[in-house]
Amino acid sequence: MPTPLISVVDDDASVRAATDNLLKSRGYIAQIFASAEELLRSPQLDETSCVITDVQMSAMSGLELLAEMRTRGYDAPFIFITAFPDDRVRASALRAGAIGFLAKPFAGQALIECLDTALNAYDGRGGI
C-alpha cells in the first residue's frame, strides 16, 4: 500500500505549519495549502488520500471545498478543523460527509485518530 498523501488547507500559517509538523512527526506525508483554491489547482489533488481543512477561510470555505471536490468526483475523506466550533457548522460538515470535525485547539492524538479512521475507511472502501 502506498503511503497516503494528506493535504492540509488552512489560511493561518502557523496552524498550517504546525499541523504539517504533527503529521510528519507521525510518519505521514503531508502537503500544505494556504487556501482551498490552491489545493484545487494542485497537481497532487488526485493523489490526496485525505483533506484536513479549516472551515472559515476568506475566499472559499472548507465546506465549499468539500462540495467542490465531491462535484469533481473526488471522494477523499475530509477532516474539518475550526476555531469557531459552531454547532450549526459542525452539523452541516458532518452532513456533507466529513469524517471529523475538530475544534481548535485540538489534541494531536485526536487528529491522528481521526485521520487513521478516515484513511482506513478510505482504504477499506477501496477494498470492497
Added chain:
Amino acid sequence: MRSPISSLERSASQFTIGSIALAVVTLACLYVHAHFAATAFAYLLVVLLFSLMGSFIASSALCIVAIAALAYYFAPPAFSLRIDDPQDLPVVVAFFIASIVGAHLIGKLRQEREAARVVAAKLQRSAADLEDREKRWRAIFEHNPAMYFMVDEAGIVLNVNTLGATQLGYPRTELIGRSVLDVFLEEDRAFVRECVRTCLEDVGQTRTWDVQKVRKDGSVLWVRENAKAMLWGDQQPIVLIACEDITERRRTELALQRSEAHLAQAQELSHTGSFSWNPTTGEAFWSRETFRIFQLDPETVPPGPQLVVERTHPDDRASVKEIIDRAMRDLSDFEHEYRLLLPDGSVKHIHAQARATRTASGEVEFVGAATDVTAARRAEQQLRRSEAYLAEAQHLTHTGSWSWDVHALDFIYRSAEVDRLFGFDPQEPVSIDTIRSRIHPEDLPLLQEVQRQAIEHEEERFEYDFRILLPDGGIRRIHSVAHVAVGSDGNVSELIGTHMDVTEQHAARDRLENTLGALRESEQRFRDYAETASDWLWETGPDHQVTHLSEHTSAAGILATGLMGLLRWDIACDVDEEPEKWRQHRATLEAHLPFRDLVYRTVNRTGSPIYVRTSGKPFFDGKGNFLGYRGVSTDITATIRADQAEQELRKAQAELAHVTRVTTLGELTTSIAHEINQPLAAIISNADACLGWMGREAPNLPAARSSVEWIIEDAIRASEVIRRVRALAKKGEIEMVPLDINEVVKDVIALVTRELASHRVTLRTELTAGLPTILGDRIQLQQVIINLVMNGIEAMDAVTDRTRELLIQSSKDDVGHVQLAVTDCGVGIAENDADRVLDPFFTTKSTGLGMGLSICRSIVEAHGGRLSMVHKNGPGATFQFALPLHKEAVS
C-alpha cells in the same frame, strides 16, 4: 760792379770830352803861342783831370792824342808829327810818363775810394738789415700767438711776450722780474721747478710738458710748454719757454673721453653694441657691448660677420647670411632682426642696423648698431598677453578703457570693449560725432559738463553715468570712472577712464528696490498686525532672558511689569507643578529648536493668574550663531477656562466610550476567541509533533527543536492577542502618548481579521510609511478604527455581486496632518442621512444604538482632529479622520 757797357760808355765819353778839352787847350796855346813845355803841362793837366773820370785806357788814349798834338803843333817842325828838337823829346817822354803814371795813380786812387765806398755802403746796409731783423723777431716774439717766457737760472722772468702776459692777465712789466712760479698753481710749482731744472741740465734739449697756469684773476688755463735752456753771450744759461694754450684741446679731449665713456655706458645701458665692417678689407670693429651681447671675448676672437652667423640661432642663420651677402653685393644699408643661440642655451633677440659709408680712401664701410631687444620682445609678448588678458577681462566684466585727447578731440586709445559697449563694428571708424550720437540725448549735456569741470579743476578722479542708445533700440547703462592726465605743459592733455556696463546691476538694483519696497510694505503690514493684535511679541537673547516685549502688552496690563531680563521659567508660576513640561521646554530651547503652543501659568499686573500660550522660533546671525528666540504669546486664560469645562465633558464621553467599547468587545468576542484559539491549536499540534519526533525509533531532535520554537512563537502570539483584548477592555484615564497611526491600524487588524474572514471581506491597506507621530490615546484610536472597520464590514454584508473589499489608508493631508480613511464598497449612506450620520443616536442599523460614530467623533475631536464622511462616487462610503501632529500637539 759796374757793367762793361757802362764802363765802355764812360770811357768813350771820357775820351770824347778829353779830346775836346785838348782841342780847346791847343787852340788856346796856339793863340797865346805858348811854349812847348807849358803846352805839355797844360795837356798833362787835361789828361790827369780826365783820368779822374776813371778809364785808364781813355786816359792813355788822351795821352797819345796829347803827344800827337804836341808833336804836330808845337814841336818843330810845326805841323808835323816829327820832333826834331831833341830838347823836346825829354818833355814828351816826361809828359808821357807823367800822364801814364798820373792816370794810373789817379785810376788806382779812384778804385780804392770806390772800394771803400762799397764797403761803407755794405756796412750801412748790414746794420739796417740787423735792425730790421731784430724788429721782426721782436714782433714775432711779441705777437706770436704763443706765450713766451724767458727765465733765468733762478726762475726769474727775464722777459715775457705781450700775448703771454695778456693771456695771464698781467701787464708785461709786472711779470718781468718776478718768479715764474707765481703763475702756476701752488701744487704744480715743484713740478715746474723740476722741469726747469731738467732743461738747465741739458742745454739745447727741448722739453715739453702740460701744466695749468693761473691767471691774475685766479682762473686757470691748461698750457703745453716747450722749453729749452740756452747759453747767452755771457755764458749765462737762460730758459726759453713757449706755452701753448691747450685749454680748449684739453677740454675737447676730456669731452671726447667723457663722450666715449658715455657712449660705452649708453651702449651698455641700452644693450646696443656698435660695429663697423669693411667688406673689401674684411676689417671689422666691434664695441665692447657688441662682444658682450654676443658673449664673446674681445681678446681672443677677431670680430666679423662670420662670428655673427656662427652665433645666430640655426633657424635664423639662412636669413642672416642672406642679409649679409646682399649687403656685400649691393653695398647698401641693411637692417634685420634675428635670434642668437648662446652657449648657455639661452636665446637673445637682436636688432641690427647698418649704414654703408665711404671711408676717406673711398671704400665702402658698414657702420651700425646691434641692439639686444630680448627684453623688449619679451615685454612685447608679455604686453600682447596682457592685452589679451585685459581684453578678455574687459569682455567678461563689460568694462572698456579709453584715453581721450582733449586738444585733438579724439581717442588716443580705445579698448575693443568700448566699441562693443557702444555697439560699434571694430573695423568701423568712429568719430566724436558718432560716439555722441549713441549717447542718450538726456545724458550728453551732463556728461560733457562733468568732463569740462574735470578738465578745469584737474580732477584726480571723477565719475559719471550715462546711457548708450544701441542701434537695436536697446539701452545700455554705463558707469564711467576717469581721471585727467596733465601734459608736460602743465595743462590737462588727456582724460583716461573706464566705461563699465552696469545695465545688469541697474536692473538688479531695480528688482532689489522693488523687492525691498514689497518687503517694507510687508513689514509694515505685519507691524500693523502685531500692534493691533491681542497677542504680543517677545524676544529673548542667547541666554534666554527677555530682551524685548511689544509695547502694548504692559500698557494693556496683560503682563506684569519688569519682565525684561527674566527667564521664561522665572516668569511662569507652574514650574514646580509641571517639572516635565519645563524640562522638555528647556531642552527644546537648548537645542535651539522652534516650539509651538507652550502653555504656562503666570500672573498679570493685578496679580491674577493668567494662562499664556507662547510659540517661538530661534534666530541666528549670518554666520549661524544663535542669537535668541523671537515669538508670539497669547493670553489664553479664557480658553483654558473653557477647556477645563470641556475636560469634564470629555470625562463623561470617556465613560460613554468605555461602555461602547465593552459592548463592541462583546461583539468581537467570537473573533477574539478565534484569534486566541489559532495559536493555541498550533501550539498543541507542535507539542504533539515534538513528542512524535522524539518518540521515533531514531528521535529526530532538530525537528523536535523546531517544533518547540514554533510553540514559543505561537504562545507569544496568543499572549499578544490577550494583551490587546485586555487593553481594549481596560477602563482608565486617557493616556496621550506619541503614536504611529500605522501601528494602531495593525493592532486593529489583528483583532478584526477573523471578523473580516467570516464576513468574506478582503482587506486592503495603503499605509504610507514614515508618517509623523501623532499624540493620542492608543485604545481610543483603536476603538475609533475598529468601529469604522466593523461598520464597513456590516455595510458590505448585503453585497454579493462584487468583491467585498475594505480599504484602510493612512496618509498626510493637505496641511500635513496625519489622516486615516476607511473605505467600504457597501450600500453607502443615503444622501438624506449623510448630514446626520455622525449625530448621536442616529443609526441605519436595526440593532444599532446610534452611538458608535458619535463617540468616534468625540474621541477624534478630543484629539484635536475631525471625523468626517466623504462622499464617493460609486457604492460604499469613506469615513476619515485627521489628527494634528505630535509636535503641534505638545507645544
